[in-house]
Amino acid sequence: MAEQKVRWGILATGGIAAAFTADLVDLPDAEVVAVASRRQESADAFAERFGIPRAYGDWTSLAEDGDIDVVYVATPHSAHREAAGLCLEAGRHVLCEKAFTLNAREAAELVALAKARGSFLMEAMWMYCNPLVRRLKALVDDGAIGEVRHVQADFGLAGPFPPSHRLRDPAQGGGALLDLGVYPVSFAQLLLGEPSDVTARATLSAEGVDLQTGALLSWDNGALASLHCSIVGGTATAASITGSAGRIDVPGGFFFPERFVLHRDGRDPQEFTADPA
Structure with missing residues (x-):
């Protein structure tokens, strides 16, 4: 039996998100199923570019999408705490771009939240x-x-x-x-x-x-x-x-x-x- 693919959601649509997604779509064990931006038009354009089936104009819809296994957070540093926390609260696993957060307090909050939810959380230090x-x-x-x-x-x-x-x-x-x-x-x-x-x-x-x-x-x-x-x-x-x-x-x-x-x-x-x- 073939192994089940890991289903990814992409949160943000900037250059780093595009570079990551361009590699991710070539992996045989990965599937990008959704993307989110704070602007619907940005999410739609990104989805069309990479052949992603669902595009959301808000972060919450992505976080609550039950078909997603793990979310890649590619926002600016200042939004990492909010975006990663939203996804962890909804039960998603998270790969968060570096720098992980703006400070140690925010990092500790995310780690505690991941432990409480039993979720995987990792900084994307490639x-x-x-x-x-x-x-x-x-x-x-x-x-x-x-x-x-x-x-x-x-x-x-x-x-x-x-x-x-x-x-x-x-x-x-x-x-x-x-x-x-x-x-x-x-x-x-x-x-x-x-x-x-x-x-x-x-x-x-x-x-x-x-x-x-x-x-x-x-x-x-x-x-x-x-x-x-x-x-x-x-x-x-x-x-x-x-x-x-x-x-x-x-x-x-x-x-x-x-x-x-x-x-x-x-x-x-x-x-x-x-x-x-």
């Missing part, structure tokens, strides 16, 4: 699912570079972004940290777990969002992470993991790497590359 990132993680876990001492990662865009842009708008969860900094932070946590201490400094815009943020994370075992994000300067988007017996360098695009290099004491460097698409 970096964790990248095959080469998973290979890197496995090497570190297997002790290829010894005990991890330091992680460095950066993600910055040159811009410039005008004050009207969503990245400069506090009401839409703007700023470098929520949009870009989630990648360096998640990369460090993937390798070292939750830090015991966080120290950070930011340069703020006139609107009150962070134009760039630098953070130093520390762990009880002595490990450190130096992280940076910016919307006022393009960075190398590089990462490096230093251990007691070696180092792994990701020269660029660490969140979707094409290659990384393993340096081990007394051995020649070893390069790992992504499989061809």
